[in-house]
Amino acid sequence: MNWRDGEEESNGKDSSALSNERKDPISLLEAEHRLFLEICATLESVADGLPDSADIALAQNAAENLAKYQTGHYKDESEILFPAVRERVGKEHSLTRTLNLLEFQRAQDIDLLSEIREVLQTGIIGSRPENPNMFGYMLRSYFTSERRQISWERQIILPAARTLLTEKDLALLAKRLSHRDHISLTRN
Numbered sequence: 001m002n003w004r005d006g007e008e009e010s011n012g013k014d015s016s017a018l019s020n021e022r023k024d025p026i027s028l029l030e031a032e033h034r035l036f037l038e039i040c041a042t043l044e045s046v047a048d049g050l051p052d053s054a055d056i057a058l059a060q061n062a063a064e065n066l067a068k069y070q071t072g073h074y075k076d077e078s079e080i081l082f083p084a085v086r087e088r089v090g091k092e093h094s095l096t097r098t099l100n101l102l103e104f105q106r107a108q109d110i111d112l113l114s115e116i117r118e119v120l121q122t123g124i125i126g127s128r129p130e131n132p133n134m135f136g137y138m139l140r141s142y143f144t145s146e147r148r149q150i151s152w153e154r155q156i157i158l159p160a161a162r163t164l165l166t167e168k169d170l171a172l173l174a175k176r177l178s179h180r181d182h183i184s185l186t187r188n
Helices: 015-023 025-049 056-089 094-122 132-164 167-177
Strands: none
Touching (some): 025 056, 025 167, 056 094
């Protein structure tokens, strides 16, 4: 699904490339990260437009899609990917401590995203948030943290997973990923 409009698209990417990306679970997680970063850029443009020229409907769409897709993404990483990496490196390894920190930060981000969604659902007066400064701060806190986490995953966690995980680990992750909706691997 394309996060902006819910429509399936191919956007010029051939189906074999999409098929290969879907077979490699690490590549699918990377593709989702790229799209989460695009949504973060959208939220940043909304924050930049506050108080008077923010596209609140776009912010609502972005926040709803983040809530929908990140839940599965986070769950798959926390229940399959991270435990497999922990098992390969051991409890005392610095990578295990990094994963623990990421999971803690995610819990905070999930709470913040819930608050953002609540403001978008109940705190809009006319076409602007009731308290634009607070809302802008919430958006910036969220997308800054999300970008930081994705950066850690892209630079440390996913490369380590490619090296450490067994074929069995990857097959389990691929199976898990195949059972949920994904954001389209294409963009508008």
